[in-house]
Each structure stands twice: as structure tokens, then as C-alpha cells.
Amino acid sequence: MNVADQRAVEAFPELGHLIALRNLGWRFLPPLVRNGQPVEVDGFWEWPDGHRDVIGVRFSSEVLGLRMTGDDPPSLVWEKTSSLIEVVQWLLTLPPPGDRLTPNLTRATAPALWTPPRPLV
Numbered sequence: 001m002n003v004a005d006q007r008a009v010e011a012f013p014e015l016g017h018l019i020a021l022r023n024l025g026w027r028f029l030p031p032l033v034r035n036g037q038p039v040e041v042d043g044f045w046e047w048p049d050g051h052r053d054v055i056g057v058r059f060s061s062e063v064l065g066l067r068m069t070g071d072d073p074p075s076l077v078w079e080k081t082s083s084l085i086e087v088v089q090w091l092l093t094l095p096p097p098g099d100r101l102t103p104n105l106t107r108a109t110a111p112a113l114w115t116p117p118r119p120l121v
Contacts, residue, residue, distance in 0.1 A: 014060040017088040018043065021055070024092075051077075051097040055087060063087040067094065067103070078103040 001009070001019065009016045018041065022028060026045045031038035045053040050070015057063050065087040068074035080090050095102040 012060075014084045017084050018055075018057065021045075021088060021091075026055075045091075047097050049097055053091055053094065055091060057084060060084045065091050067097075 005015075005019050009019065018028070021043060024045075026043045028041060028043040032040040032042075039058065041057045043055045047053070047070075052068050052070070052074070054066040054068065055063065056066075061083050063082060063084045063086075065078075065080045066076060067078035068076055078094065080087055082090075097104075
């Protein structure tokens with residue numbers, strides 16, 4: 001853990017769980033910032049077959065974990081909401097796609113991207 005990580009964990013111990021994911025190869029998007037304050041952190045792990053595990057953190061007690069297929073549009077096959085510690089533990093223990101114990105029933109399909117209407121000219 002580098003000095004910046006150590007300082008972050010000293011200030012906010014829960015960040016250690018996100019740092020652990022990052023150190024395992026998870027990628028994180030730049031945090032969503034409002035009024036100069038970070039309000040959401042989103043990260044993902046992409047499996048070789050295109051499945052994607054996702055974490056969205058708004059607060060240490062408001063965290064969403066997902067697994068989506070690599071289809072277009074992706075299908076949601078696993079979802080948990082809980083604390084940061086619990087969601088990270090679930091994500092780390094979720095069997096890889098294709099394993100016989102992996103959830104694979106579609107729970108939902110992601111909506112198509114919204115396209116803004118063309119201006120009337």
C-alpha cells in the first residue's frame with residue numbers, strides 16, 4: 001500500500017476494501033463529484049468471457065454489487081445491496097462465470113441507451 005492509500009485508509013478505514021479490489025485488478029472510474037465532494041465511486045472487474053462484476057459505492061452503508069453478462073444489452077444475473085464490507089465479500093466469493101455454482105438466471109435486462117431527440121430544424 002502506498003502512502004496515499006495509507007492516508008486514505010487512516011481517514012476512512014472502509015476504503016481499504018476498495019483498495020483491496022483495485023490491487024486484485026479491479027478498475028475504477030473517476031469518482032462522481034458534486035460541489036467539490038466525491039459522492040459515488042464505481043468499479044468493475046471484466047471476466048474473459050465478457051461478464052462484468054460491478055460495485056457502486058455512495059456511502060459505506062449504501063453499496064450495490066452486480067454481475068452482468070457480456071451480451072448486448074447485458075443481462076443482470078446477480079445483485080446485492082448492503083454495506084461496503086458485505087458487498088466486497090460477496091463479490092470476492094462469487095464463483096466465476098461458467099462455474100456450476102454461479103448464478104446464471106437473468107434477473108433483468110439493461111435498458112437500451114437513451115438517445116436525445118433531434119432538434120426540429
